[in-house]
Amino acid sequence: MIISNYQHHQSAHCENGTVSNLLNFHKLELSEPMVFGIGSGLFFSYMPFLKLNGMPGTSYRILPGEIFKRLTKRLNIKVKTEKFSDKKKAMDELDRALDKGLPIGMLTSVFYLPYLPKAFRFHFNAHNIVVFGKQNGNYLVSDPVMDNPTEISYEDLMRARFAKGVMPPKGRMYYPVEVPTPTEKEMKIAIVKGINKTTSDMLTIPVPFFGLWGVRYLAKNLRTWDKKLGEKQAGLYLGNQIRMQEEIGTGGAGFRFIFAAFLQEANDIMRQDLFNEASAEMTIAGDRWREFAYLAGKVCKGRATSDITYPLLADILLDCADKEEKVFKKLKNLKA
Amino acid sequence: MEKEQVPQDDENLLEGKFAVVKYALDKNGKYVKVPSVGWEPENVALKQAWEVINEKVETARKRVLSGEVSPLAYWIEKNMMDEKLVGDYMGFSKWKVKEHLNPKVFSALPEDVLKKYSEVFKITVEELTKIA
Numbered sequence: 341m342i343i344s345n346y347q348h349h350q351s352a353h354c355e356n357g358t359v360s361n362l363l364n365f366h367k368l369e370l371s372e373p374m375v376f377g378i379g380s381g382l383f384f385s386y387m388p389f390l391k392l393n394g395m396p397g398t399s400y401r402i403l404p405g406e407i408f409k410r411l412t413k414r415l416n417i418k419v420k421t422e423k424f425s426d427k428k429k430a431m432d433e434l435d436r437a438l439d440k441g442l443p444i445g446m447l448t449s450v451f452y453l454p455y456l457p458k459a460f461r462f463h464f465n466a467h468n469i470v471v472f473g474k475q476n477g478n479y480l481v482s483d484p485v486m487d488n489p490t491e492i493s494y495e496d497l498m499r500a501r502f503a504k505g506v507m508p509p510k511g512r513m514y515y516p517v518e519v520p521t522p523t524e525k526e527m528k529i530a531i532v533k534g535i536n537k538t539t540s541d542m543l544t545i546p547v548p549f550f551g552l553w554g555v556r557y558l559a560k561n562l563r564t565w566d567k568k569l570g571e572k573q574a575g576l577y578l579g580n581q582i583r584m585q586e587e588i589g590t591g592g593a594g595f596r597f598i599f600a601a602f603l604q605e606a607n608d609i610m611r612q613d614l615f616n617e618a619s620a621e622m623t624i625a626g627d628r629w630r631e632f633a634y635l636a637g638k639v640c641k642g643r644a645t646s647d648i649t650y651p652l653l654a655d656i657l658l659d660c661a662d663k664e665e666k667v668f669k670k671l672k673n674l675k676a
Numbered sequence: 677m678e679k680e681q682v683p684q685d686d687e688n689l690l691e692g693k694f695a696v697v698k699y700a701l702d703k704n705g706k707y708v709k710v711p712s713v714g715w716e717p718e719n720v721a722l723k724q725a726w727e728v729i730n731e732k733v734e735t736a737r738k739r740v741l742s743g744e745v746s747p748l749a750y751w752i753e754k755n756m757m758d759e760k761l762v763g764d765y766m767g768f769s770k771w772k773v774k775e776h777l778n779p780k781v782f783s784a785l786p787e788d789v790l791k792k793y794s795e796v797f798k799i800t801v802e803e804l805t806k807i808a
Contacts, residue, residue, distance in 0.1 A: 350709070352697045373699070373707070451756070459689040459722055463756055487694045487711070504764040576728065582721035597677060597699040601707035623701065627677055637717025640724055 342473035346443045348482040348489045352598060355407050356381065357484020358445045358468040363417070365443050366519040377602030378414055378534035379407035382595055383541055386558040387549050392506070395580035398558065400594030402541070404447075404466035404507065408514070410537065414530040418518035423510040427502050430511030431494065434471060434479075437515065443472040443482070446513040449503030455481070455490045465507045471497070524609070525676070531606050532676040538599075539668040552661045552668075559657035566650050574650070578636045585633055593633075596626030596664075618667050625663040632656045677701065679708065683715035689722055690714065729756055740807045746782030747807045748773070751797045765796040 346365050351357030351372040360375045376382070383402045390397035401407075412419050424430035437444050450456060450464040473480035478491040492500075501511045522530065542551040549557060562581075565574035585594045603619035636653055638644040677700045690696070695711035702708045736753040739745045752762055752773075759770035759777075766773065776782050776793075787801070794804045 350697050352699060352709075455693075457689060457691040457693050459691075459726065462725075463761075485694075485696060487697075505761050576724065579721040579724040582717050583725065586715065586718040586721075593677070597707070601699045604707050619707075623677070630677065633717045637720045640717075641720045 341438055342475060342480060343438070343441055343443050346470075346472040346482070348470075348472075349484075350487045351484040353381075353401075353595070354468040354484050355404060355466075356598070358470050358482075359408050359411060361470055361482060361484060362443060362445050362516055363519060366516050368415075368417075368519050368521065371601075371605060373598050373602035373605055375411055376407060376595070376598050377538075377606060378530045379409075379411035380534050380537040380541065381407040382538050382599045383550070384552070384554045384594070385550050386554040386561075388561060395577060396561075398581060398584050400585055404468075410534070412516070414533050415522055415526070416520055417516050419514055420517050421512065421514040423512045425510070427498050427511065430501060430513070431498055434513060435474065437513070438471065438474060442515050443470050444513050444515050445470050446501060446511075447509035448497075448500035449505075449509065452496060452500035452503055453483070453492065454496055455483070455486075455492060463503070463505055465503050465505060465509055527609055529676040531609060532674045535606075535671050535674055539672045542664065542668045543672065552665055555657055555661040555664075559654040559661070562657065563651050563654035575640050575642075578653075579640045582633045582636055582640070585629065593626040593629045596622055596629055600626060614670065618670050621663065621667045621670070625660055625667065628656060628660045628663060632660065679703070679710050682710040682712050684713050685716045685719060686713040687719045687723075689719055729753075737807060743779060745777050746779045747805055748782055748793065749777050750807050751793075751799070751804060755797055762793075762796060766792060 343365075347361070349357070349361055349364070349372075351360060353372070353376070356372040356375045356379075359379070360370055360372050363370050363375075370378075381401050384400055386396065386398045388396040408419075411417070422433060424433070434444055434446075445468060447465070448467050448469055450467045451461050453461070453467070453469075468484070470482040470484075471479045472482055472489070475491070478493055479497050480489055481492050481497075482489045501509055503509060545551050545553070548554065558581075562577075565577055568574075569577065600619045600622040603615045603622060607613070607615035607619065632653060635644070635648050635656070638648055639650075639653070677698070679700045679702050682698050682700045690713060695713045697709045698712045699707050700710045733750070733753045736745070736750045740747050740750045752758065759773040763770040763773045776785065790801050790804060794801045797804065
């Protein structure tokens with residue numbers, strides 16, 4: 341059983357990618373950046389009191405699953421989502437859906453996906469993939485971070501769908517059941533809603549951990565990491581920061597380039613130069629984030645010259661926040 | 677970032693399996709998807725994370741060999757787990773897993789419990805009980 345008209349497209353981030361691929365199958369062509377932008381994926385959070393593997397919890401995007409939720413709501417797409425307590429039943433349900441000719445999105449643990457390179461296989465339980473067929477007992481997998489579809493055995497897929505730990509996937513699977521074609525007006529409204537949510541998330545959440553306040557809070561803490569934690573631990577904290585910003589499944593420069601790509605595409609629909617201007621400015625902010633990671637990497641490796649210091653890295657972060665603030669203020673209170 | 681700036685710092689972390697995608701500007705200033713086989717700071721950070729894990733595994737291995745803890749300690753580190761997560765898979769509390777870290781308690785475990793542990797780590801019972 342192979343759903344032959346399913347098309348695999350590679351993406352920078354797994355959730356955008358599965359959603360975009362599933363919608364394309366249902367005749368709604370939406371690129372990864374459009375999914376990300378309308379789904380208000382861009383975010384920043386820094387919660388040092390919430391430790392993951394001993395490292396401060398930090399993220400460059402909203403919570404897993406939220407992009408999908410927000411996007412489908414904004415485009416009036418009806419989705420069927422199921423979770424299971426019984427493993428066998430979860431696999432049977434998947435088979436039944438495939439028999440109906442439906443590609444299925446699901447949550448898996450990266451640790452239990454043998455086809456991924458070993459260096460990336462940590463216990464991360466919110467990796468999205470699409471299964472689009474079954475052949476000789478193996479499932480056909482469209483993993484959006486890979487350039488080509490691959491296969492996985494029944495046992496391995498079941499394991500990945502029922503990993504335990506933080507945010508256990510519990511066999512979750514999802515697929516669109518009703519995908520209306522949006523009119524141009526509806527697209528415009530969805531884009532504006534998506535951006536408005538992002539600007540308010542980034543500018544106005546009144547606690548210091550989120551949005552641009554979060555970036556500035558990180559800068560403040562990071563400034564003295566080496567003094568407070570010692571070189572070694574400070575280096576590990578920096579490394580964690582880079583991984584969250586760049587690693588597979590999160591997309592380069594903390595998603596800033598994907599957001600800029602979205603603004604560019606939105607410009608074609610909205611036909612207001614404002615979007616292209618904001619896109620160009622977001623690209624500059626993204627480049628600054630890249631510079632941060634580049635220099636932080638040198639510090640991690642112990643190859644930094646004496647002028648690359650923690651205060652310097654903190655200053656770059658503050659500059660990132662300032663640059664982004666301009667973009668979000670420009671995009672604030674849009675009307676469709 | 678421009679297309680030409682998309683980093684191609686290959687350190688074989690992707691094992692040649694595929695290239696990831698990054699968004700960058702083409703010469704007309706339009707965003708396009710560009711494949712990348714890796715980026716230096718990301719490689720550094722990733723290798724650093726694995727060094728920490730490997731150190732923990734090595735420490736556990738030594739403690740097992742010296743008879744201080746049971747082989748379970750090694751496999752927990754090797755799988756980047758902790759007692760809580762292993763307990764979740766086994767269907768009992770982390771305290772019980774901690775008891776099993778005692779070599780004496782571990783060596784008296786019934787076959788079916790050992791089998792279940794070995795399934796959690798995807799190894800054989802023999803591999804579970806003998807650490808070299």
